[in-house]
Amino acid sequence: MCGIVGYLGRRDCTDVLMDGLEKLEYRGYDSAGIAVFEENNSIKTVKTRGKLTAMKEKLTVEGKPLGHCGIGHTRWATHGEPSDVNSHPHSNGRVTIVHNGIIENYAELKEFLTDKGYKFLSQTDSEVVACLLDYYYSERNPLRAITETLKELRGSYALGILFKDFPDRVYAARRGSPLIVGVGEDESFIESDIPAFLKYTKNYAILEDDEIVCLDNNGEHFFDVHGTPIQKEIQTAEWDVEQAQKCGYPHFMLKEIHEQPEVVKKTIDSIVKDGVPDFSGIGLTDDMIRGFHRVFIVACGTAMHAGIVGRYAIEKLARLPVTVEIASEFRYMDPIVGEGDLVIVVSQSGETADTKAGLELAKTRGAKTLAIVNVKYSAIAREADMCINTLAGPEIAVASTKAYSVQIASLYLLAFRFAYARGIILEDELKRLTAQLYKTPKAIQDAIDQSSQCQFIASQLINTETLFFIGRGFDYALSLEGSLKLKEITYIHSEAYAAGELKHGTISLIEQNIPVITVATQKHILEKTISNMEEVKARGAYIIALCRKGTAFAGKTVDLKLELDFGDIDDMFVPLPTVCALQLIAYYSSVLRGNDPDKPRNLAKSVTTE
Ligand code: G6P
Numbered sequence: 010m011c012g013i014v015g016y017l018g019r020r021d022c023t024d025v026l027m028d029g030l031e032k033l034e035y036r037g038y039d040s041a042g043i044a045v046f047e048e049n050n051s052i053k054t055v056k057t058r059g060k061l062t063a064m065k066e067k068l069t070v071e072g073k074p075l076g077h078c079g080i081g082h083t084r085w086a087t088h089g090e091p092s093d094v095n096s097h098p099h100s101n102g103r104v105t106i107v108h109n110g111i112i113e114n115y116a117e118l119k120e121f122l123t124d125k126g127y128k129f130l131s132q133t134d135s136e137v138v139a140c141l142l143d144y145y146y147s148e149r150n151p152l153r154a155i156t157e158t159l160k161e162l163r164g165s166y167a168l169g170i171l172f173k174d175f176p177d178r179v180y181a182a183r184r185g186s187p188l189i190v191g192v193g194e195d196e197s198f199i200e201s202d203i204p205a206f207l208k209y210t211k212n213y214a215i216l217e218d219d220e221i222v223c224l225d226n227n228g229e230h231f232f233d234v235h236g237t238p239i240q241k242e243i244q245t246a247e248w249d250v251e252q253a254q255k256c257g258y259p260h261f262m263l264k265e266i267h268e269q270p271e272v273v274k275k276t277i278d279s280i281v282k283d284g285v286p287d288f289s290g291i292g293l294t295d296d297m298i299r300g301f302h303r304v305f306i307v308a309c310g311t312a313m314h315a316g317i318v319g320r321y322a323i324e325k326l327a328r329l330p331v332t333v334e335i336a337s338e339f340r341y342m343d344p345i346v347g348e349g350d351l352v353i354v355v356s357q358s359g360e361t362a363d364t365k366a367g368l369e370l371a372k373t374r375g376a377k378t379l380a381i382v383n384v385k386y387s388a389i390a391r392e393a394d395m396c397i398n399t400l401a402g403p404e405i406a407v408a409s410t411k412a413y414s415v416q417i418a419s420l421y422l423l424a425f426r427f428a429y430a431r432g433i434i435l436e437d438e439l440k441r442l443t444a445q446l447y448k449t450p451k452a453i454q455d456a457i458d459q460s461s462q463c464q465f466i467a468s469q470l471i472n473t474e475t476l477f478f479i480g481r482g483f484d485y486a487l488s489l490e491g492s493l494k495l496k497e498i499t500y501i502h503s504e505a506y507a508a509g510e511l512k513h514g515t516i517s518l519i520e521q522n523i524p525v526i527t528v529a530t531q532k533h534i535l536e537k538t539i540s541n542m543e544e545v546k547a548r549g550a551y552i553i554a555l556c557r558k559g560t561a562f563a564g565k566t567v568d569l570k571l572e573l574d575f576g577d578i579d580d581m582f583v584p585l586p587t588v589c590a591l592q593l594i595a596y597y598s599s600v601l602r603g604n605d606p607d608k609p610r611n612l613a614k615s616v617t618t619e
Contacts, residue, residue, distance in 0.1 A: 011097075011109035011617075012036045012083040013188065014205055015169040015179040017224040018196025022046075023073050026081035029198070029205035031061055032253060035261070035405040036201065037613030038083035039091035044098040044105045045079030046176040052105055056082075056096035060608075078177055080169035080199075082107035085613045088115070089132030099136045101127065102143030103173040104154075108135035109201060110165035110186040111618045118161065138168060149174055155182055155221055156236045165362065165617060167216075169199055179224040181216065186617045187360050187388065188216040190229055192243055197224040202615075203246050203386070204253035204403050214241040215386050244386070252402045262406035262498070262606045266592050267457060269414045270450035273585065275400040276415040277422065277446055284440050285429075286422035291395045293379065295430035301351045301377070304331040307339050307367040308355040309616065311409040311493060312416060316355050317486040318584050319420030325581065326434065326442075327427035336363035337619065340370055350376040353423075357404055357412035358615040359387020366619070368392055381419050383412050397423075406607045407614045408497045410592045413490065414453070414585055421446055421582065448578050449585040455574045456586035460597075462571050463590055466553055467597035469569060473501055473524055477515070479508040479545075480528035481538050483584050487528045491591030498599035498606040508541035521549035526594075529556045530573070530583045542566050555590055557583070 012033030016025045026043045041064045042056025053074035057067045061083075082097035088111075089095040097107040112118070115134035118141060123129070127140040141161060146154035151172045165185025172178065181188055181199040191198030191206035191213050198206040199222065203213060216222055219234040220241075231241045258264035280286050288294075304323060306316035313335055320331040334344070336354075340363060346352060352371035356364045359382040368389055371378050380393035383401050390396045399415035422443070429439045470476065476495075478488035485507045492505035506515055508527070519525070525545045529538045542552055543566060551568050554560075558572040571590060575583050599606040 011085050012038065012201045012205070013080070013107050013109050013167050013169050013199065014082070015080040015181060015199035015224070016196070017078045017177065017179050017226070018193065019077060020196065022076050022079040023068070025209070026079055027061065027064070028208070029200055030081050030083050032205040033083055033201055034061065034608060035407055035614050036083065036085070037407055037608070038085050040084045040086070040093070040096035041082065042096045042098055043074065043079055043081035044100070044171060045074035045076040046171065047074055047076045050176040052100065052171060052173065054098050054100060054105065056093060056098065058091050058093050058096060078171075078179060080105070080107050080171055080179060082169070087111055087618060088134040095131045095133050097135060099131060099133065099139045101136060101139040103146055104139045104142040105171040106135065106139045106142065107169040108138055109167040109617065112137060112162055112166065113164035114162070138162065138166070142170065146172065151175060151178070151180055152221070152223070152232065152236045155180060156234060159184070159219070159234055167201065177226055180221065182221045183216045184218045185362065187615070189386070190214045190216055190222050192229055197229050199224065203248060204405070207246060207248060207253055211246045212243050213246060214243050248403055253405060260406065260596070260605075260607045262408055262410060262596055265404055265406055265411045266589060266596065268402070269411050269457070269589055270454045272401045272411050273414050273418050273453060274450045276418050279400055280397070280419065280422050281443055285436070285443055286426045288423070288426060291397060293395050297377070298427055298430035300349065301329065302349045303351070304329055305339070305344070305346060305350060305352045305371070305376070306331060306333045306355060307336050307352055307371070308364055309336050309361050311413050311490060312355040312357060312364070314486060314490040314493065315413050315416035315420065316353070317489065318417045318483060319353070319424070321483055321486060322421050322424035322581060323427055326424045327431055328433055329427055329431065334367070336361065336367040340366040344370070346371055346374050346376050348375040351379060352376045353379045353381060354389055354393060355381045355416050356387070356389050357383045357401070357409055359384040359389040360615050360617050361389075362617050362619050365389050365392070381416055383415065407609055407612050408494055408595070408606065413588060417584060418446065418449070445579050445582060448576060449582050452575050452578055452583070452586040453589055456589040457593070459571065459573065459590060460593055463593035464597040466569060466571060466594050467601055469553070470501065470524060470598050471601055475502040475518075476524040476526065477511070477519070478503065478505040478526045478528065479511055479541060481508045481534045482531050483581065484528035484531050484538065487584050487587055487591065490588055491526065491528065491595070494592055494595035495598060497612060498595055498604060498609045499602055500604070500610070501598070508538050511541060512544060516544065516548065519545050519548040519550050522551045523549070524553060525550040526553045526555070528587060529554050529560065530575075530587055531580050532557070533580070535560070539566065555587060
């Protein structure tokens, strides 16, 4: 969702801004723009609907702004369609801004400002911020204009601001939406995410909610919401530039799928001590675990699907009741949650607005909170009582792949420790389970090595307009994720069903040659799943089965089979390799349809609005 960049330094500002916006493309966007102070201290703005290629063309036609101080933006439309005029930056009076987030009271602010004589050019909520800043700007005091404006805004925002009178300053402020300040040598950056400035500096400070920063020729100056100067800790990013590059792969998604054996191992290594998972380092002790009566897993999208795998594992091993909640529902359903409950929030970005709100609600109700988050410096990571920092590295493709795998690896390890702490398994079993999980990176690699078969399955789906995924237990959890991946990047209509549930309505949609991708890896319920396959086969379905190597299906039940070699790993862990095959099927289907799998239409990677 919207990306923000800002720069002050000796380099060519337009180049730095465009480069930063390119790194933020993964967030999802439909238009882009930049505003740069030029030599005569006037601001030149270039913006357009469409992707950065359209921006580049426009820069060639209109001339590239030349200067050393400016702001830029990729917009994911909320208020007002994607269009040139609705694209950011927005200027009004003496102020130019870029905004990520939603101004909830924009309508009443707009009315107030219209009464004061302001004219609005766009349909966006963001333009009111530019007008309000101008309204409060007096006596050449930008900081006061910002503090007064922030008092009036409701909703979420990360703002980059230029004041016409100060051609060598970039201001920024945030509440709810992420904003990082890059600290270089004689140059400074504001960016929505670290990869955008990694090429220039690894040093950064996190702007917290209700903080303001001013970049000028003397560096970065931080203020609280009242305009009082504050000190900020400068941190150093652990991510490398290469991690945020394609490194020879045609797409980030493919690269990230291939990284899974390594990042899963890395994440397991970071949690396991002496052959068993140990969470004492993050403050989760066995005593504490014994005090939990219930577990909630709260998340969105793929992270929520990882939560479903986690639920099955925790309930199976630790006999502790778990509910998985969609964060946007959880936050408004007045959940019965409080002391004695553990709320696990799962999020790749650590910025998802609904997940963050779910976490905050759980905290106010007295539950203990544990975050499983891939971005260490994110809001969720910092707000939760405890945090498992997954080690997937930067995930750039919008469709989540490696983040899902490290999330479920972490949830398995929690399940083992919960089972041990609650006295359900002994140390020997704890060690055995951990050793089993250590076998998954190899199984994941074996699944990835089946790329050409996945590509062949994708080729069989080339004319498909609708399809179904079915499975039971862990296979059902996988079906949900396989279906989501396919929908996200191929735009094929797809639904996932618990295999036994299909006949309660949805089977009416099965017609001749409708593909049904069946995930059938779980031995103890294989026969039941096969019966469900027969039911759809009898109605003409084209069945594609993903199963353990050597699984036999009678007669002509299965049209296409992908056998995966899991070695001797327990059924419980096969979601790790199996999901890779599902990801690859989605990836190749997307490519075969001529889509860009890294940047699917309408989607944003980091959803910072509700
Ligand atoms: C967006 C992304 C999904 C992601 C979900 C949750 O919808 O497009 O890929 O699963 O947000 O994101 P999170 O960062 O909280 O895991």
